[in-house]
Amino acid sequence: MVRPPLSRCPEQMEGSESRMQGQEKTEAAPVYLGVDVSKAGLDFCGLDGEIGGVANDRAGIAALVRRARTLGGAQVVVEATGRLHHDLWRALDCAGVAVTVVNPARARDFARAQGRLAKTDAIDASALACFGAATAPAPSPWPGDKIMEIKELETACRALVTERARQKTRLGEASLALIRRQLRARIAQAGRQIAALEAELDARIEALPELARQRSILVSIPGLGATTARAIIAGLGEIGTAGHKRIAALAGVAPMNWDSGVMRGQRRIKGGRAALRATLFMAALAASRCNPDIRTFYQRLIGAGKPPKVALTAVMRKLLILANTLVRENREWTPSRP
Secondary structure (H helix, E strand, O other), rough: OOOOOEEEEEHHHHHHHHOOOOOOOOOOOOEEEEEEEEOOOEEEEEEEOEEEEOOHHHHHHHHHHHHHHHOOEEEEEEEEOOHHHHHHHHHHHHHHOOEEOOOHHHHHHHHHHHHOOOOOOOHHHHHHHHHHHHOOOOOOOOHHHHHHHHHHHHHHHHHHHHHHHHHHHHHOOOOHHHHHHHHHHHHHHHHHHHHHHHHHHHHHHOOHHHHHHHHHHHHOOOOOHHHHHHHHHHHOOOOOOOOOOHHHHHOOOOEEEOOOEEEEOOOOOOOOOHHHOOOOOOOHHHHHHHOOOHHHHHHHHOOOOOHHHHHHHHHHHHHHHHHHHHHOOOOOOOOOOO
16 A cells, blocks of 8 residues: 655644744653554654654554654554554554554544544544644553453453344344244344353453452442453453542543533533443442442432432442442452441
């Protein structure tokens, strides 16, 4: 694949020059390099307006790593694009180059805020570089091949569970014998595949002592079963290391203000990791019935007039904070003293 040669982006050069006027460049300041990732190529852009591209293959990634290393103190900013950015992420991290993986929606909102309504690979790469300079995001270390494999297995398992639920719904609506027979076969096949994926997930988690310990701590919490433990381990690597507010925000269970002037709106949860939040909701339903501490907390909220869904959202947050505390303190759940 032939990519365009290095060039300068006039719009970005003008902005870069204006920012540098009257300012001294410090060696400690990171050099941000935005990279737009696609299946075919890697388009990159620096804050100085340098743009270019390479193929998204082994040779292209190696060339981009060399370019990033020549910048000195470079921090590469990429969007999360399924698996397409994984090889670049791994290679940069192994080469000692800081990488930040950002949510595509957040990066796109930033580009719109800059007035960049057009969308091309070069524009996206430039916006990512500006996003890095404006927000100074923390690096995202490569979790390791084994952790990424666990994430992939959990994602596949969750997708199969969702598909099986759809097939069961269709089975309830089907009237023809042939269709019902085929649906039952698909549901049975999905069940076997889910069981195989769960067994593989458990085996890989048990093979890593730190994750095995996390799993034993998580499943010790009444209401938080094996499925939720797998989802937390695979989808919330920050468990046990982040503060309570941050861990709740990452999972999308932190209430957000909705106020303006004298108006005081209802607090709502938003953002975060939707798949994990859905799993936590089912765990909250179970915990509000079988976990004595959580049940008391839930009933107190209901008694105070909170709607059931609001009370369950509070239970989700309480469960997650409890799990975060236990993992951080490396201890299993015990019931509170009466």
